[in-house]
Amino acid sequence: MTKDNPLGYEPLPQLLKKFAVPSIIAMLVSSLYNIVDQIFIGQGVGYLGNAATNVAYPLTTICMAIALLIGIGSASRFSLYLGAGEKEKAARVVGNAFLMMLVGGIAYTVLVELFLRILLTAFGATPDVMPYAESYTRITALGMPLLIVTNGMSNLARADGSPKYSMVCMLLGAVINTILDPVFIFVFGWGVAGAAWATVIGQFFSFLAAVQYLGRFQHVQLRREMFRLSPQESIRIASLGMSSSLNQLAITLVQIVLNNSLTYYGAASEYGTDIPLAASGIVMKTNAILLAVIIGISQGSQPIVGFNYGARQYDRVRGIYKLAVSCCVAVGSVGFVLFEFFPTQIISIFGTGDALYFEFAVKFMRIFLMMIFINGVQMISSNFFAAIGKPVKGMVLSLTRQVLFLIPLLLILPLRWGMDGILFSGPVADFAAFVTTVLLIRHEMKHIRALEEAQKA
Template sequence: MTSDNTKTNENQNNPLGYENEAHLLTTFAIPCIISMLVTALYNIVDQIFIGHGVGMLGNAATNIAFPLSTACTAISLLLGIGSATSFSLKLGAGDEKKSAEAAGNGICLMAIFGVALFLVTTIFLTPMLKAFGATDKVLPFAQEYTRITAIGFPFLIANTGMSKLIMADGSPRYSMISMLTGAIINTILDPILIFGLDMGMRGAALATITGQIISFAISLRYMFHFKTIHLTRESFVMRGEPCGNIFRFGASACFNQIAMAIVQVVMNNTLSRYGAQSVYGGDIPLACSGIISKVNMIFMAIVIGISQGTQPIIGFNYGAGKYRRVRKTYLLALAAASALSVVAFAAFQIFPRQIISAFGEGSELYFQFSERYFRIYMFLTIVNGIQPVTSNFFNSIGKARLGVFMSLTRQILFLLPLIIIFPIFMGIDGVMYAGPIADGITAIVCGVFTVRELKELTSIDRDAHEKAVKI
């Protein structure tokens, strides 16, 4: 690593390298949290208004369409976090040109991937929704909703991705304003279009894409006003090295979202199949699972926001060789995520019926299933803050393979096999018990790798300090 003495004056004066870590984490985490909450709220606000305006089948339809929203998030995090991490590491090492290349190539990739997802969704809409677990009753609602929301995919991907670059450039407040503006517009338009104009699912979808397009316009404006770099035409020329770094550094966050989408699809089909064999039927488990997934999104949005808030701090300081600051930032983020996990656990265990009621009415059987699902499936929420923070930590220090591995632990390595195997022996209850078991194993695995990495950072930092003393 390059020593601090060889850094440029610009990097020596960068607040990321000397300001108090707790203050920096708060400064960057809050906009990240709001950004992630906004992404979650686009789905949750729609679900609440649809639940009251359309009913249970409308809620089930948004659950069926949810994997596509997750795919948008996966792509935007792949390109946004990938380019922001490369941006931060190059900036910390004093290479402004390569930092600008990371930003320019990232923006180009966001545009390409966004248009591609829109085209694929539009062409293969019906078979995709059926593969996602749509029943005959739910399919028309899901088609009407997704056909419109697909138009917003390019704007959502570009805006979410650019927000990561804006934060890496040291403007978290601007990023927050961009994301928050779209969410507010969506929330205002939802009741007007769904109830006032009686547009149902179409109204919810139109409100969503309107907010996304306006947020995109605000973020796009910033791309011409970076503080630490200057984008030129050359920055946007696609090259192998910067694109490769973007994919490498963004892979862990992307795979985590893809894993969530895969699990959601398998879970939808499992719930439909085994629900039909139970007293609940196929539609009740689909609707309940969708609501609980959206509620859990609020908790996970905050945790992921905290973890993403560490990215520019950890990336810059690791690039600058300031390992003590890297270690402290990670531990602060882990403590904050763990405290939040305790609060979420209490809410999920004590108030499940009240939470479900916010999304509309249903039969007593509907509420009975929801309460059991909440209390069992979310039982080990208390340790769910560890995996996102740890995965992002490894990604931010350039250890992309470990970051990818951490991102896949809960969803793919543990949860997916369990929700396939357990219901064979336990029926629909097997899906519920798969959740806490996967959560517990994931926490243990992440803990082992993290302790090893923190010891290595401490050792490197101590050796560097001893050399400096001898000199």
């Protein structure tokens, strides 16, 4: 199997470039759905429109959590089976995963539509922001099943050795969304609803392209009887995708706590409630662009790690992990320079505001993202554990930064330092998560070296 599949013998830098670059582009494109909406809404509607998309953003991250639960989990099982030479089992993983995507997407849309106002209130919507947020989300919720299938199938296509196809799927929708956004917002005058419809239409065309890959798998042959929803297989898929999914859910939980903390402490400050809400949305979505690159590297390394671990080529497993981490630290360092030295220029892209708005947004970006250069280590490592079939460790690691450290700090530090306590909770949590990651990875690498030595003996 290692001779038949380039994952087992091609040079690691060449492989990572081949798989990570299309994955990075696909993730950037996915992030651009929200960024493009934010830019055009900021220019056409104003900062209340930006605040509305910020309030609605947790629903998108929950949707992405479902997509990663199924997509990363099924891609990990698919890679492990391919590495072990079990193509029939790999094919059944695909069929089961596709049905999971459809069922999960439809169920999520129904729940969002039924409980939308309750959810938006919980996410921090103020009375002024609520009409914009509800108008935007009623429409974007319709595209949630499309987004889940597209992202899930993109992970499987990448694991099958077709990273460029997954990139094209995402790129198609983003281009359509970018073209339609200014037309619907400025020409038709639809405001936030126009941005929402542009997003859904773009997602529909990405969905069509993703579904077509079911007939194009290179390493397995799909038959009708393989499209069955097995509870046992679904649980196994979910277990391997849990760490990536929990990381997204944790981001959602952080967003909810952050939004409510900003409005609460903002009301007692000179900034008021809406300025911190709008500014944090821009900062978090700008950071999402950098995280998209890091996640792209992580996803690009996943099939390489999974295949070689399944094939017991442990030296290649260690090598690809070190290479991926090095790339993420380099990317994070670039982000650090941009966020610390050019925050005003970045924030200005998303529309205008008064002096207080820019003052808070610049301060938020510089302090909250201070430790961005080490964030990628934790994300790469949690996905690494899932790729080698150890979902519990990946799950624990994915929860460290967001749930174990950041949320408690967001609740505790402001009691003493007010708004500044909210801002400094970010870098403190980042550093604590980094130290935890180093300890867990050192232990796992010792275990992998022991397996390697035992194999040689």
